[in-house]
Amino acid sequence: MMERLSALYDKTCTCRHCHHSFTTKRVRGGSQAIIQRDADFCTYYKEQSLNPILYTVNVCPACGFAFTDQFTQQLLPPVKRLVQEQISSKWTPKEFGYVRSISEAVVCYKLAIYAAELTGEAHSVKAGLSLRLAWLFRFQNDKQQEKRFLHMAVHEYEQSYVFSDYDKGDKEMSEVRILYLIGELMRRVERYDEAVNYFSKALELGRQSIETGILSMARDQWSLAREEYKQKNQEKIG
Template structure:
């Protein structure tokens, strides 16, 4: 009798060099979600059966790293840049097997660098930074978690200012909320409150009541914090 494990091999073809390779993925039926943090970080029941570890595909031949959020087409001039900045310096290595949290962090950093070179949407790069922060949170590296939360916040703000919600894969409600929450986690309370007020003021245009509720909860927390500071 064949024993089905949570892991399987997915066939990939590198978007850059066209090399064929396989990479590990997790069967969805084995994924047990326990909840979410206030910045949407998924909390899984198992540390090992965690899809976050396997989101990034890394070509073992050229080093090009990407997620399903990347666009498939790479213009020739950008392909040349990828070769110059990544492939020429790449030491062949295989991230296609079972990954540790350190391995996963490395794959996200590679993907973020590729996203910048390839000129992916800012929300795509922001998402890579945010997921890197989540992985650092999981291994309790607060300094690096804060660093990548800061990088993610800057990219999300640039995305909102430059393209607005129309240029994002997120709704305006979710984009404004995540900016506010990442600012709050950096103790930039006034800036966070300003973005939360945008979420709440636009609630009549939103069909995401859960995010509106989360925004109200964060707003309440900030208000209570201000009250405590005044009484100190």
């Protein structure tokens, strides 16, 4: 318990909707060891209760507006009215600024996804929220809900690629990286032919890229997706 408390710190936030000032927890960088990383970048830590994604979403205790650092800084008056009608008027004050369980983090992400839809956030922002929520369900071994939000994530990432807004949700997201990620998410939701296509695009583009790690992963996952596609077709025939 002491290790957890020392790894967490309070960050002061100002609500993008009602401008209420509140504190929320963050995890200190480098305070926990990574033990595993899945092909879609889902990261496991030695102490999973200190996984930083548990604390990515800020929830205003006063009005219920949930947001991340990637959300639009200022809401326009028509959007503020919509948030007031659809979120704040129905909100019962609740505090998410303390230590969070995975289940509490799930609630925070669902609130943020709804808020992102209402406020018209970039596709990449909505994609990142959906993907991280899928990871939380993976941690809970809830395959049905994980797959549900992987479907949402891959749809938003495709739209993000089409509209070229992928750097708004993640500054490290390059064109090669998003093509690879779409391919991997397609593979995980069993859309194997589309997965192979996106991996191929990543590899083609990667000829001019210095991201050798991503290209190596794309080659591996391209082969895996092809094998899974063949197996699926054989099962249909059988």
